[in-house]
Amino acid sequence: MRVLAVDPGLTRCGIGVVDAVRTGRRAAMVGVGVVRTPATDPVEARLLAISEGLETWLDTHRPDVVAVERVFAQANVRSVMGTAQAAGLVLVAAARRGLPVAMHTPSEVKAAVTGDGRAGKEQVTTMVTRILGLDSPPRPADAADALALALCHLWRGGASTRLEAAAHSALVTGRRNAYAEAEAAARRSRRNVVVRSQASSADSRR
Amino acid sequence: MRVLAVDPGLTRCGIGVVDAVRTGRRAAMVGVGVVRTPATDPVEARLLAISEGLETWLDTHRPDVVAVERVFAQANVRSVMGTAQAAGLVLVAAARRGLPVAMHTPSEVKAAVTGDGRAGKEQVTTMVTRILGLDSPPRPADAADALALALCHLWRGGASTRLEAAAHSALVTGRRNAYAEAEAAARRSRRNVVVRSQASSADSRR
Numbered sequence: 001m002r003v004l005a006v007d008p009g010l011t012r013c014g015i016g017v018v019d020a021v022r023t024g025r026r027a028a029m030v031g032v033g034v035v036r037t038p039a040t041d042p043v044e045a046r047l048l049a050i051s052e053g054l055e056t057w058l059d060t061h062r063p064d065v066v067a068v069e070r071v072f073a074q075a076n077v078r079s080v081m082g083t084a085q086a087a088g089l090v091l092v093a094a095a096r097r098g099l100p101v102a103m104h105t106p107s108e109v110k111a112a113v114t115g116d117g118r119a120g121k122e123q124v125t126t127m128v129t130r131i132l133g134l135d136s137p138p139r140p141a142d143a144a145d146a147l148a149l150a151l152c153h154l155w156r157g158g159a160s161t162r163l164e165a166a167a168h169s170a171l172v173t174g175r176r177n178a179y180a181e182a183e184a185a186a187r188r189s190r191r192n193v194v195v196r197s198q199a200s201s202a203d204s205r206r
Numbered sequence: 207m208r209v210l211a212v213d214p215g216l217t218r219c220g221i222g223v224v225d226a227v228r229t230g231r232r233a234a235m236v237g238v239g240v241v242r243t244p245a246t247d248p249v250e251a252r253l254l255a256i257s258e259g260l261e262t263w264l265d266t267h268r269p270d271v272v273a274v275e276r277v278f279a280q281a282n283v284r285s286v287m288g289t290a291q292a293a294g295l296v297l298v299a300a301a302r303r304g305l306p307v308a309m310h311t312p313s314e315v316k317a318a319v320t321g322d323g324r325a326g327k328e329q330v331t332t333m334v335t336r337i338l339g340l341d342s343p344p345r346p347a348d349a350a351d352a353l354a355l356a357l358c359h360l361w362r363g364g365a366s367t368r369l370e371a372a373a374h375s376a377l378v379t380g381r382r383n384a385y386a387e388a389e390a391a392a393r394r395s396r397r398n399v400v401v402r403s404q405a406s407s408a409d410s411r412r
Contacts, residue, residue: 044297044307051298071287081277084287085294091250092257092295101250 002030004063005150006054006090007142008071010043010082012036013050014142017061018132018150027154029132031061032143043082051089058093066094067153069145070103104152109145112152124148208236210269211356212260212296213348214277216249216288218242219256220348223267224338224356233360235338237267238349249288257295264299272300273359275351276309310358315351318358330354 007014017030035053037046058066068091071084094101107117113127125144129137131151138144213220223236241259243252264272274297277290300307313323319333331350335343337357344350 042307044301047294047298048301051302081286081290084290085297088253088291088294089298091291092253095250095254096257101248 001065001154002061002063003065003067003150003153004057004061005067005069005146005153006087007069007145007149008083008086008090009142010037010046010050010079010086011039012140012142013053013086014140014144014146015054015057016138016143016146016148016150017057017063018147018154020154027132027151029134029147031057032138032147033057034140034143043085046082047085047089050086051093054090054093058097058099063099065100065102065153066090067102067104067149069109069149070105072105102153102156104149104156108156109148109152112155113148121145207271207360208267208269209271209273209356209359210263210267211273211275211352211359212293213275213351213355214289214292214296215348216243216252216256216285216292217245218346218348219259219292220346220350220352221260221263222344222349222352222354222356223263223269224353224360226360233338233357235340235353237263238344238353239263240346240349249291252288253291253295256292257299260296260299264303264305269305271306271308271359272296273308273310273355275315275355276311278311308359310355310362314362315354315358318361319354327351 001020003018003020005016005018007016013035014033015035016032019028019030020026021028035050037049041049068087071080071087091101104112110119110124111117113119113131114123116123119127121141121144125137125141128134128144128147128151132147138147207226209224209226211222211224213222219241220238221241222238225234225236226232227234241256243255247255274293277286277293297307310318316325316330317323319325319337320329322329325333327347327350331343331347334340334350334353334357338353344353
């Protein structure tokens with residue numbers, strides 16, 4: 001099972017490709033990158049560049065599923081529109097290839113890799129680096145976010161989803177009593193996710 | 207000069223194609239229609255259907271320029287995201303063909319065809335029907351809006367843009383002293399347009 005995940009954006013579109021290993025509890029990075037477009041270009045040229053970049057990634061890595069970070073409204077309306085448009089291009093590219101599409105919220109992604117739906121960017125990057133056994137943290141944060149989204153997608157799939165992810169996080173950190181801690185963290189994160197999705201308009205940062 | 211104009215939307219995407227006749231003061235309708243997608247379909251399937259519908263229209267009518275109604279934020283965030291995504295697909299389709307793209311606000315479109323930036327849907331439909339000499343009003347309103355947008359694009363291009371459009375409207379209505387009235391209407395509409403674009407977040411209806 002190969003997931004291509006996109007953290008959509010007009011200026012930086014993070015893309016991460018991850019393979020499931022052993023029934024989805026472990027994962028291996030296949031590729032990571034960012035499609036950038038200059039803010040000085042007309043919006044149609046930027047969207048075309050993103051569309052072509054996505055096609056190249058899809059052609060190269062031939063994923064089984066495409067995951068997209070769900071876009072929320074936020075203070076900066078102009079920015080959210082560009083993000084929504086970039087996300088739309090991902091959805092169309094996936095649909096054109098007959099690939100299933102999944103969307104996850106930023107809270108779900110953070111909870112999946114750190115056990116906390118309100119984790120900061122650095123924490124997400126740190127956990128992605130550990131979970132995938134990378135030599136150095138993926139930069140910029142959009143690239144790490146895309147990998148976190150791919151992991152989130154691999155680990156979601158039922159009631160035990162966040163528990164599994166949190167357990168894995170705990171395992172990676174090498175703490176003792178890891179599973180019990182993970183279970184508690186997952187319970188907390190489930191509560192957080194519920195609370196945060198009700199307050200979804202304040203949730204996103206892009 | 208042929209304009210293909212799109213009033214973007216996820217449920218109904220209005221498309222209108224208009225040719226300029228005699229240096230842009232008169233215009234002839236080439237085609238009008240609506241791409242519809244069912245609200246029960248997944249968003250990626252809807253966006254793909256819109257993308258394919260747009261490609262068919264572009265292949266069939268081979269316009270010189272593509273006009274898109276500018277999307278504003280509004281109360282219904284979920285709806286504006288779908289609209290922004292549909293607009294993004296139009297922008298990419300145009301850019302992929304190397305066609306120039308223009309965006310106009312709803313106020314500019316209304317002012318262009320009625321002389322009043324705050325005109326209602328029925329007034330816009332009535333004027334589009336008159337200006338293009340159609341036997342019956344284009345339905346639904348999204349189709350009429352797309353034609354209005356195409357006319358707006360043909361007529362904009364300098365300080366005299368709205369004046370010309372209003373003069374043409376007055377001509378079509380057959381009133382006496384049409385030009386003087388049009389000039390006054392254009393002056394009013396110019397003021398309206400300025401005021402309305404400052405209040406743009408309350409401006410759009412989709």
